[in-house]
Amino acid sequence: MYCVVIGSLSHLVWSYIFVTHLQLKIVGTAIAVFLTSLQIFVSTLIVSNRQADLKQAMDVKMSDPRVFKLLGEYWGMGFPSMMVVFLDWSAAEILVILSGYFGV
Numbered sequence: 001m002y003c004v005v006i007g008s009l010s011h012l013v014w015s016y017i018f019v020t021h022l023q024l025k026i027v028g029t030a031i032a033v034f035l036t037s038l039q040i041f042v043s044t045l046i047v048s049n050r051q052a053d054l055k056q057a058m059d060v061k062m063s064d065p066r067v068f069k070l071l072g073e074y075w076g077m078g079f080p081s082m083m084v085v086f087l088d089w090s091a092a093e094i095l096v097i098l099s100g101y102f103g104v
Contacts, residue, residue: 003047007040
């Protein structure tokens, strides 16, 4: 949680540097988002690798057959959720396209 909070607050700094100070406009926003996401990912990875109770989970390799043992159960839970998100985003995109077509 601390990684995300600190990373999100640092986004303000990145945005100021790239958008305001260097005047990169929309490109600066993209760079700030990338650096924020990278910072959150790396800091979360470092913190999780230092947790003693997660050492066993970090040692599991993809070639281990236990990784795929319950994959069907995850697929059964994840696929309906994925479809709901996909349909929601598709509906929003269709509305944007139609509003542009009708000139709203």
